[in-house]
Amino acid sequence: ATASPEQRAAELEARIRQAPERFRVMTGDRPTGPLHLGHYFGTLHNRVRLQELGVDVFVIIADYQVLTDRDVADRLGEYMEGMLLDYLAVGIDPARSTVFNHSAVPALNQLMLPFLSLVSVAELNRNPTVKDEIVHSRQAAVSGLMFTYPVHQAADILFCKGNLVPVGQDQLPHLEVTRTVARRFNERYGAVFPEPDALLSEAPLLLGTDGTKMSKSRGNSIALGADADETARLIKGAKTDAERYITYDPENRPGVSSLVLLAALCLDRDPHAVAEEIGGGGAAALKRIVTEAVNSRMAPIRARRAEYARDMGYVRSVLRAGNERANEIAAATLDEVRGVMGA
Ligand code: ATP
Ligand code: MG
Numbered sequence: 001a002t003a004s005p006e007q008r009a010a011e012l013e014a015r016i017r018q019a020p021e022r023f024r025v026m027t028g029d030r031p032t033g034p035l036h037l038g039h040y041f042g043t044l045h046n047r048v049r050l051q052e053l054g055v056d057v058f059v060i061i062a063d064y065q066v067l068t069d070r071d072v073a074d075r076l077g078e079y080m081e082g083m084l085l086d087y088l089a090v091g092i093d094p095a096r097s098t099v100f101n102h103s104a105v106p107a108l109n110q111l112m113l114p115f116l117s118l119v120s121v122a123e124l125n126r127n128p129t130v131k132d133e134i135v136h137s138r139q140a141a142v143s144g145l146m147f148t149y150p151v152h153q154a155a156d157i158l159f160c161k162g163n164l165v166p167v168g169q170d171q172l173p174h175l176e177v178t179r180t181v182a183r184r185f186n187e188r189y190g191a192v193f194p195e196p197d198a199l200l201s202e203a204p205l206l207l208g209t210d211g212t213k214m215s216k217s218r219g220n221s222i223a224l225g226a227d228a229d230e231t232a233r234l235i236k237g238a239k240t241d242a243e244r245y246i247t248y249d250p251e252n253r254p255g256v257s258s259l260v261l262l263a264a265l266c267l268d269r270d271p272h273a274v275a276e277e278i279g280g281g282g283a284a285a286l287k288r289i290v291t292e293a294v295n296s297r298m299a300p301i302r303a304r305r306a307e308y309a310r311d312m313g314y315v316r317s318v319l320r321a322g323n324e325r326a327n328e329i330a331a332a333t334l335d336e337v338r339g340v341m342g343a
Contacts, residue, residue, distance in 0.1 A: 012197055016164070020054040026162025026196070028060030031079040031101075032070075033216030034223035035086040037294065038168065041203035041265045046166035048091040050199075057097035058160050058326070059087060061319075064102040064109065065153075068146045069137040069217075084315045086224050089305035094318045100326035101319065102156075107330035111155040112148075114341060118184040119151060119177065127177070129170045136218060154178040159330045163194040169204035170213065189340040192333075203265055207258035209238035225305050228295045235259070235291045240283040248275040256283070259290045266293035 003011065016023055027043060029035060035044070051057045061080055066073040080101065087099060102109060124130070124147045134142050145152075150173070157165060157178050165175055175198045182193035205213060208220025215221060222234050239255040248271040250257040257271070260278075263286075264271035278285050308315055 009200070012199065016050070016053065016055065020050075021056075023050070023055045023164045024160060024162045025050050025055050025057040025164045025166060026060070026157045026160055027058075027166050028062050028156065029083060030062045030065050030216070031073075031076055031083055032066055033079060033221075034082050034225055036208075036214055036216060036221035036223050037262065038203075038206035038208070038214035038221065039086075040090065040224055041206055042168035042201055043166045044086075044090045044092075046199060046201050047097075050164070050166065051091075051093060051097050055164065057092070058162060059092060059097060059099045059322075060156050061099065061101040062153075062156065065149055068143065068149045069133055069139060071139065080319075081312065081315065082225065084319060085305050085308050088308045088315065088318070089224065089301045094321065098325050099318055099322040101323065104319075104323040105159075105326045105330050107327065107334040108155055108159040109152075110334055111159055111330075111337065112152050114185070114337065114343075115151050115154050115158075115181045116148060118181050118188070123177070123180070124148065124150070127173045129173045132170070136215070138217075150174040150177040151181065154181040157196055158182055158193045159333050160326070161194055161333070163196045164199055165196050166199040166201065167204075168206075169200065172198055172200075189337075192336055192340060203261065206262065206265075207254055209234055211239045211255040211258065222294065224298060224301060227302070228299075231294050231298070232291045235287050235294070238287065240286070244282045245280055246275050246278040246282065246286050248272045256286065259286055263290045263293040266290075266297035 025047060027047060029039060047057055047059065061083055063073065063076060063080065066076065084099065092099065127150055130147060130150065134146060137146070153174050154177055158181070165171070167175065175196065179195045182195045185193055208214035208218060209222070210218070210220040212218065212220065222231055226234070238259060240259070241253055241255055243253070246256060246260065247253065248257050248260045250261070260271050260275045264274045267274070274289070278289060
């Protein structure tokens with residue numbers, strides 16, 4: 001019998017706990033805006049948890065991938081520094097984790113060339129996440145970079161032989177591309193790469209204030225670094241529905257349920273219990289409770305963020321050190337790839 005996704009997740013978790021040194025986490029984010037609660041509950045929380053278990057963690061600030069769905073990388077420096085602050089504030093520890101960015105690690109990007117040769121155009125065309133992102137894209141025409149960025153992501157993950165990738169649900173089709181690339185490369189040239197596993201959190205798809213996936217670039221997100229008033233304002237404007245009684249029913253009531261879930265995540269509680277407690281209090285009570293829950297859960301993170309922001313020299317040095325380590329690893333992997341390919 002094949003195992004259910006839950007069984008497979010539990011089995012993976014057990015393997016990680018048993019031998020954390022066998023795992024290398026590789027994941028990251030695009031510097032297209034401030035990191036938000038979807039990132040926190042979808043992946044950041046898991047990264048820190050794995051780091052604490054003793055797993056080697058790599059985090060990429062995916063600056064080249066900014067250009068997949070827009071013509072220019074607006075405010076790149078500002079967003080990158082903001083992300084570094086977010087990482088440090090949530091507990092990514094530069095002594096144990098490596099933070100780096102695409103454009104500082106040329107050898108990583110070079111892997112994209114052989115990797116592109118291993119996938120077909122039809123396969124790239126079928127990717128549901130790419131299709132969804134094209135719908136929300138700011139460009140009139142779809143660029144080649146948009147279609148091929150899942151292969152670029154394969155290079156991100158495989159350059160350091162990452163075998164564990166904590167991501168949100170939208171990334172699952174991309175992780176399949178990475179697994180395919182690794183498998184085909186190994187079959188064709190010899191065993192070089194692992195076939196990495198995705199690791200979903202308990203909130204793999206947090207919705208934004210408009211009821212669609214919370215995204216940096218959709219104007220529907222609550223940033224980690226937002227202040228308490230801004231948080232209150234955003235939650236006040238969140239889409240709910242006409243039904244007064246609050247329930248947790250993600251399928252039929254996405255707006256209300258995503259707010260309930262957000263409160264539950266912040267309070268470490270069960271969403272059904274949270275909904276039941278609010279009940280006839282309606283959307284006003286729901287929004288008040290969510291706002292309080294988010295603000296109190298984020299308060300220590302926001303305080304640490306402000307603390308680090310006073311020493312941007314240190315913050316930038318974290319990225320420099322991470323890039324140095326990433327470059328060493330990328331050079332070694334590229335050598336190995338050239339060796340087996342005879343190129
Ligand atoms: P953009 O709108 O620019 O694409 P984004 O908000 O989708 O930004 P990404 O940098 O593309 O953020 O994604 C970084 C990581 O965060 C990925 O692993 C992704 O799956 C995860 N993630 C992003 N949004 C959510 C969400 N709403 N819920 C859960 N995980 C998320
Ligand atoms: Mg995205």
